Each structure stands twice: as C-alpha cells, then as structure tokens.
Amino acid sequence: MEGVGPVFAEIKGLNEECGVFAIWDHPEAAQMTYYGLHSLQHRGQEGAGIVVSNQETLRAHKGVGLVNDVFTPASLKTLSGRAAIGHVRYATAGGGGYANVQPLLFNAEAGGLSLAHNGNLTNAKEWRQKLEAEGAIFQSSSDTEVIAHLMKRSGKENVADQLKSALARLTGAFAVVVMTESALIIARDGHGLRPLALGRLGDAYVVASETCALDIVGATFVRDVAPGELIVVRDEGMQSESVLVDEDPAMCSMEYVYFARPDSNIDTINVHTARKNLGKQLALEAPVEADIVTGVPDSSISAAIGYAEQTGIPYELGLIKNRYVGRTFIQPSQALREQGVKMKLSPVRGVVEGKRVVMIDDSIVRGTTSCRIVRMLREAGAKEVHVRIAAPPIKHPCFYGIDISTSTELIAAQYTIPEMCAWMEADSLAFLSVEGLKSGIGRSQEMPDCGQCLACFTGEYPTNINKRQVSQMSV
Numbered sequence: 001m002e003g004v005g006p007v008f009a010e011i012k013g014l015n016e017e018c019g020v021f022a023i024w025d026h027p028e029a030a031q032m033t034y035y036g037l038h039s040l041q042h043r044g045q046e047g048a049g050i051v052v053s054n055q056e057t058l059r060a061h062k063g064v065g066l067v068n069d070v071f072t073p074a075s076l077k078t079l080s081g082r083a084a085i086g087h088v089r090y091a092t093a094g095g096g097g098y099a100n101v102q103p104l105l106f107n108a109e110a111g112g113l114s115l116a117h118n119g120n121l122t123n124a125k126e127w128r129q130k131l132e133a134e135g136a137i138f139q140s141s142s143d144t145e146v147i148a149h150l151m152k153r154s155g156k157e158n159v160a161d162q163l164k165s166a167l168a169r170l171t172g173a174f175a176v177v178v179m180t181e182s183a184l185i186i187a188r189d190g191h192g193l194r195p196l197a198l199g200r201l202g203d204a205y206v207v208a209s210e211t212c213a214l215d216i217v218g219a220t221f222v223r224d225v226a227p228g229e230l231i232v233v234r235d236e237g238m239q240s241e242s243v244l245v246d247e248d249p250a251m252c253s254m255e256y257v258y259f260a261r262p263d264s265n266i267d268t269i270n271v272h273t274a275r276k277n278l279g280k281q282l283a284l285e286a287p288v289e290a291d292i293v294t295g296v297p298d299s300s301i302s303a304a305i306g307y308a309e310q311t312g313i314p315y316e317l318g319l320i321k322n323r324y325v326g327r328t329f330i331q332p333s334q335a336l337r338e339q340g341v342k343m344k345l346s347p348v349r350g351v352v353e354g355k356r357v358v359m360i361d362d363s364i365v366r367g368t369t370s371c372r373i374v375r376m377l378r379e380a381g382a383k384e385v386h387v388r389i390a391a392p393p394i395k396h397p398c399f400y401g402i403d404i405s406t407s408t409e410l411i412a413a414q415y416t417i418p419e420m421c422a423w424m425e426a427d428s429l430a431f432l433s434v435e436g437l438k439s440g441i442g443r444s445q446e447m448p449d450c451g452q453c454l455a456c457f458t459g460e461y462p463t464n465i466n467k468r469q470v471s472q473m474s475v
Contacts, residue, residue: 190247192227279306286430294318353381
C-alpha cells in the first residue's frame with residue numbers, strides 16, 4: 001500500500017454536522033437551551049448560538065467555539081424570554097466562520113424569523129444559484145439560509161405554510177427548528193435521516209436532536225418527531241401534520257454506530273444497547289483467540305463490552321483517553337502527527353504487555369488513527385493486535401450531513417481488507433457485515449431496509465441523488 005500515508009495523512013474522524021435544541025413557554029428558556037446545547041456538544045464544536053423570543057422581539061447571542069466559550073452568565077442574562085432555539089455546529093457544508101454559526105436570525109417589518117438546521121440539503125447549491133440570479137442576497141454560505149429565502153419567496157403568509165413550501169422544494173436530510181415571536185415550528189425530512197425528539201418540561205415543550213438533551217434539563221420524553229412531520233407550537237398548544245409523505249424511513253445508521261451519545265434513545269432504541277449488540281454480532285462473525293478485549297474510547301466502549309461478553313474474553317481498559325486535549329489539527333510533519341494521536345490516547349502497558357489484544361473500533365474512515373493505535377499497542381508490549389470494526393467498511397460518500405463527501409478519502413474504498421490489515425500492521429482485521437449491523441441495531445424488520453440509511457456502506461442512497469453529482473463528488 002505504498003503512498004497510503006500521504007493520502008490519508010490527516011488525523012481526523014467522522015464528524016456530525018450539528019445539533020439543535022428548542023424550548024417553548026419556560027421562564028428560563030435561554031438557560032435551559034444552554035444546558036441542552038452542552039449535552040449536544042459532541043455533535044458540533046465549531047460554533048454555538050441561542051435565539052430567544054420575549055413575544056415581541058427576537059434576540060440572539062452566538063459565537064465561534066465551544067458552548068462554554070460562547071456563553072457566560074452575563075450573556076445569558078441578556079437573553080430574556082420564554083422561548084428559545086439553540087444550535088451547535090460542525091461545518092460540513094458552507095464552511096466555518098461567525099456568519100455561518102446558527103441559529104440564523106432575520107428581521108423584517110412583518111416580524112423576526114430565526115431558524116436552525118441539522119443535516120445537509122443535497123440541492124441547496126442549485127437553489128442558491130437560482131435565488132441569487134433572481135436577486136437574493138446571502139449573508140452566509142450555509143445551506144440553512146437557503147431555507148429562509150425559500151420561505152420568504154413562497155408567497156405564503158403563515159410561517160408554517162412558508163416552511164412547508166420551502167421544504168417541499170428541498171432534498172436531503174434535515175431536522176429544522178424555526179421560531180418567530182409567536183410560534184415554534186419543528187420539521188423533519190420525510191426519511192427521518194437525522195434524529196429529533198419531542199419532550200415536555202412542565203407546561204413547556206422541548207425538542208432536541210437527542211434525548212440526552214431532554215434528560216439534562218429534566219424534560220420527559222414524549223415521542224420522536226415522525227419523518228415528514230411538521231409541528232407548530234404556540235401558547236394555545238401544539239398542532240401536528242404530515243407534510244412529506246410517501247417516503248421510506250431511513251435513519252442514519254452512523255447515529256447508532258458513532259455519533260449519538262450512548263445515553264440517548266433514537267426511535268426508542270438505546271444507543272449503548274445497540275452498540276453492545278453490534279459488538280456481540282461482531283464476535284459471532286469474527287471471533288479470534290485472544291487474552292483481552294479493549295475498545296477505542298469513547299464510542300467503541302459499548303461494542304467492546306458486547307464483544308467481550310459474547311466471546312468470554314475479559315474486557316480491559318487497554319486505552320486511556322486524555323479528556324483535556326482539544327481537537328487535533330493537521331500537523332506539518334509525520335512526527336508531530338504521531339504525537340497528536342499519543343496526546344489523545346495512551347495504551348495501558350500494564351494491561352496490554354505480553355497479551356493478545358482484540359482492539360474494537362466503531363469505524364475506519366481514513367485509517368491513519370487506527371494504524372497509529374495498533375502501533376502504540378505494540379510499542380506498549382502487546383503480543384498480538386487483532387482489529388475488529390463494529391460496522392461495515394465505509395466505502396461511499398455521505399450527502400446528508402457527515403463530512404465524507406468523496407470516496408478518495410475513504411481507505412476502504414481504495415484498498416481490500418487484507419491490504420488495510422497489512423498497512424496497519426495488525427495481526428488480523430475484520431468488519432461487521434451489513435446484515436449484522438441491521439440485526440445488531442434492531443430497528444423494526446417491517447421497515448424497508450430496517451428503516452435505516454446504509455448508503456455509506458452500500459452506496460444505495462435513500463433520496464434521489466443525482467448520479468452525475470455523486471460521480472463528481474466521489475473523485
């Protein structure tokens with residue numbers, strides 16, 4: 001595999017685009033949103049924002065960085081109101097920078113409008129070009145702003161109808177929250193690619209990308225927002241309707257494998273339990289004689305526990321994560337890149353030395369991090385290192401809000417499993433099968449493809465992706 005190092009040199013894993021949180025009719029709406037965004041921080045670390053409504057005006061505070069960096073007690077005191085929407089961002093489409101930090105806020109003579117969005121619109125570029133040709137002026141490069149322009153040009157007076165009209169013109173993945181001075185509107189794409197949960201906190205309505213955000217504010221989970229559903233919340237109560245119909249459910253499989261927090265439930269399935277089942281299924285498909293099982297912190301721990309339980313091989317804490325290290329950026333030399341991984345993860349020599357180790361990871365994207373972890377385990381004295389991945393090989397780009405837009409950055413799309421194993425210098429390498437993934441997650445067998453998106457594994461996209469676009473974006 002000569003030349004793989006430079007091609008996959010970046011220390012980088014998968015990244016979800018963002019997370020949304022909203023609350024209606026609570027005296028401390030901004031504070032509740034702040035706590036909710038904290039629990040969703042894993043979904044985006046590049047920017048955070050909150051917009052509040054006091055029923056007369058909308059006020060925003062946002063910035064680049066982590067939730068703790070953006071908000072202070074003083075800034076939260078300026079956000080008075082009984083309704084709020086919030087957002088944490090990881091840029092996959094539109095790039096970073098302050099202008100792209102959400103929620104976006106627009107003021108007009110007819111009133112204010114704020115919106116935040118989790119996902120990725122596959123035809124946003126075409127709509128942006130068309131809108132600009134018609135005279136629209138964009139303040140950001142985010143595809144979320146396309147939604148706002150389509151709403152205002154819909155010819156509808158009611159904001160819910162405006163959103164309904166806009167979303168009917170868009171394709172891709174979206175979980176959207178829109179707020180005016182008098183209403184909160186919630187919508188999810190027809191396939192339900194991105195998660196969105198609805199809860200109650202006393203008389204307040206709460207919505208969040210994951211149920212862990214409901215838990216942290218003390219809200220009671222009511223149900224998941226249904227694919228294609230549009231909900232309008234006002235002081236008088238909540239109204240719901242299905243606006244995007246005749247589409248098969250297709251929840252992103254990587255939410256269960258990697259993105260979501262293990263204490264979250266997605267479509268009533270606990271993420272930790274799903275990952276543990278994936279580990280058990282992996283053990284059935286790819287057993288190996290070994291002395292210990294260890295997982296790459298944090299998202300692989302549940303799968304590693306499942307693998308150990310199924311095989312009877314003891315689970316051990318063979319790798320430690322340094323929780324005080326920020327994100328690792330591309331370094332100018334190979335030596336510094338190696339040091340970046342060591343700063344994040346450290347092998348426990350007393351656990352792995354002289355042992356045959358099964359190293360469980362949730363996925364392999366570019367391969368370099370897995371390679372360096374194998375090397376670190378060997379340097380710590382591991383006798384053998386067997387790599388087991390609790391998901392199928394990621395071979396295809398994602399167009400729904402994950403930052404893998406080309407297949408050239410995916411090592412499994414370029415090389416065979418034996419070639420990857422040799423390059424990693426592992427004693428063996430095995431991935432979970434697609435059928436094993438579906439069985440392990442355990443979504444309803446009555447749903448087409450178990451109601452989940454498998455596109456990054458199979459190349460079969462749930463939406464009508466333009467094949468020419470796919471071809472162009474995959475090279």
